[in-house]
Amino acid sequence: VGPHVKSRCPQYPGSNIKRLSVPDDKVDWTQKWPEYNPVSYTAPSVLNNPAWADPDIGSSPKFNTVDGAVDRTSFEGSYKVENGKPLNPCGRTGLAGRGLLGRWGPNHAADPIVTRWKVDVKGAKIHHSVSQKPVLQFVSIKRKDCGEWAIPGGMVDPGEQVSLTLQREFSEEALNSLSSSPAERAEIHQRITNLFKSSGFMVYKGYVDDPRNTDNSWMETVAVNFHDDLGNSVSELPLEAGDDAGQVQWVDLDSSFPLYANHSHFLEIIAKERKAHW
Ligand code: RP5
Ligand code: MG
Ligand code: MG
Numbered sequence: 001v002g003p004h005v006k007s008r009c010p011q012y013p014g015s016n017i018k019r020l021s022v023p024d025d026k027v028d029w030t031q032k033w034p035e036y037n038p039v040s041y042t043a044p045s046v047l048n049n050p051a052w053a054d055p056d057i058g059s060s061p062k063f064n065t066v067d068g069a070v071d072r073t074s075f076e077g078s079y080k081v082e083n084g085k086p087l088n089p090c091g092r093t094g095l096a097g098r099g100l101l102g103r104w105g106p107n108h109a110a111d112p113i114v115t116r117w118k119v120d121v122k123g124a125k126i127h128h129s130v131s132q133k134p135v136l137q138f139v140s141i142k143r144k145d146c147g148e149w150a151i152p153g154g155m156v157d158p159g160e161q162v163s164l165t166l167q168r169e170f171s172e173e174a175l176n177s178l179s180s181s182p183a184e185r186a187e188i189h190q191r192i193t194n195l196f197k198s199s200g201f202m203v204y205k206g207y208v209d210d211p212r213n214t215d216n217s218w219m220e221t222v223a224v225n226f227h228d229d230l231g232n233s234v235s236e237l238p239l240e241a242g243d244d245a246g247q248v249q250w251v252d253l254d255s256s257f258p259l260y261a262n263h264s265h266f267l268e269i270i271a272k273e274r275k276a277h278w
Contacts, residue, residue: 001262001265002024003024003027003028003090003091004027004090004091004093004207004209004213005209006209006210006211006213006261006262007088007090007093007209007210007211007213007218008021008022008027008092008093008094009211012041012095012099012211012212013099013100013145013146013211013212014043014100014145015041015043015099017039017095019038019093019094019095020036020037020038020039020094020095021094022091022092022093022094026092027090027091027092028091028092029080029087029091029092033092036092038092038093038094038095038096038215039095039096040095040096040097041095041096041097041214042056042097042098042099043098043099043100045100046098046099046100046101046102050102052102052155053098053102053103054098054102054103054104060084061103061104061105063079063104063105064078064079064081068158069158069159070103070158071108071156071158072103072105072106073106074089074105074106074207074220075106075205075206075207075220076089076090076206076220077089079105079106085104085215085216086104086105086106086216086217087215087216088213088214088215088216088217088218089207089218090207090209090213090218092215093213093215094215095214096214096215096216097214097217098214098216098217099212099213099214099217100212101212101213101214101217101218101219103217104216104217105216105217105218106218106219106220107155107217107218107219108155108156108220108221108222109153109154109155109156109165109208109219109220109221109222110153110154110156110162110165110166110169110221110222110223110224111151111152111153111166111204111221111222111223111224111263111266112151112152112153112166112167112169112170112196112224112226113138113139113151113203113223113224113225113226113266113267113270114138114170114174114195114225114226114227114228114234115136115137115138115225115226115227115228115253115270115274116136116137116227116228116229116231116234116235116250117134117135117136117137117229117231118134118135118136118137118252119231123231127277128254128277131277131278133275133276133277133278134275134276134277135252135253135254135276135277136252136253136270136271136274136276136277137250137251137252137253138250138251138253138267138270139152139170139174139234139239139248139249139250139251140152140248140249140250140251140259141173141174141241141245141246141247141248142241142245142246142247142248143244143245143246143260144244144245144246145244146211146260148258148259148260149251149257149258149259149260150259150261150263151223151259151260151263151266152170152172152173152174152245152248153169153223154168154169154172154173154243154244162222163196166196166200166222166224166226167192167193167196170192170196171188171189171192172242172243173241173242173244173245173248174239174240174241174245174248175188175192175237175238175239175240175242176240176241176242176243177189177242178242179242188237191233191234191237192234192237194233195226195228195233195234196226198226200224200225200226200227201224201225201226201227201270201273202222202223202224203223203224203225203266203269203270203273204221204222204223204265204266204269205220205221205222205223206220206221207219208220208221208261208262209261209262210260210261211261219261223266225270225273227274252277253267253270253276253277253278254277254278255268255278
């Protein structure tokens with residue numbers, strides 16, 4: 001993988017803030033750039049002191065460690081802290097501050113990738129006309145914030161087990177569990193627990209090239225694949241978009257389909273692993 005790209009998007013999401021343009025060869029912090037002085041931006045939603053965000057100043061967070069219930073360790077190894085602020089392990093982004101992210105340093109998410117084989121009316125696997133390989137499909141949501149298709153992932157709550165985040169976020173965004181009655185929610189919980197209780201295939205752990213990243217705050221994720229090989233477990237669940245998802249549908253795994261952040265990279269790993277079309 002080359003230098004981060006979405007983390008350098010010219011227009012910072014949800015704002016009129018423009019990033020300083022960082023050329024590829026100046027992304028790495030070790031490349032000297034004495035006049036580098038990006039604008040600092042932290043969104044009003046973050047400065048409002050919501051429970052999911054760090055305080056702006058004061059009580060300096062304990063970086064590179066589990067700080068109370070907040071995991072401030074990085075999958076990318078120990079990150080540098082300069083003048084009290086953590087430095088993005090993947091380099092410059094052209095923007096300082098926290099932007100839309102609540103935590104200084106790593107912001108931990110989890111991405112559940114639920115897959116099935118694409119089949120015809122008789123239930124036979126459909127092979128791609130060019131690659132001749134069977135086609136996988138995954139449950140994709142259309143993000144409300146940017147309109148891009150993505151994996152239905154979300155933030156790991158302080159102290160929450162990642163396995164729970166995976167199941168909870170899938171239920172909220174792809175099955176709309178937040179708006180269902182207690183009875184419906186129990187039903188969703190039961191059906192989904194069967195699929196998610198398997199450990200799944202660990203696809204990726206690390207930095208996410210997310211457009212919200214800054215020099216001092218960035219997304220990291222644990223992406224896990226739960227595969228419904230026979231098409232009779234998740235595949236039978238009625239999909240309904242909820243929470244920060246505007247739409248939800250099964251989408252074919254294909255390298256040409258544009259996805260949010262570096263989610264395409266996660267799907268590529270799954271396609272290779274399952275010998276599917278990509
Ligand atoms: C991405 O943002 C992660 O890969 C995950 O899909 C998502 C989590 O953020 P929210 O969906 O909660 O905004 O970086
Ligand atoms: Mg969510
Ligand atoms: Mg989400």
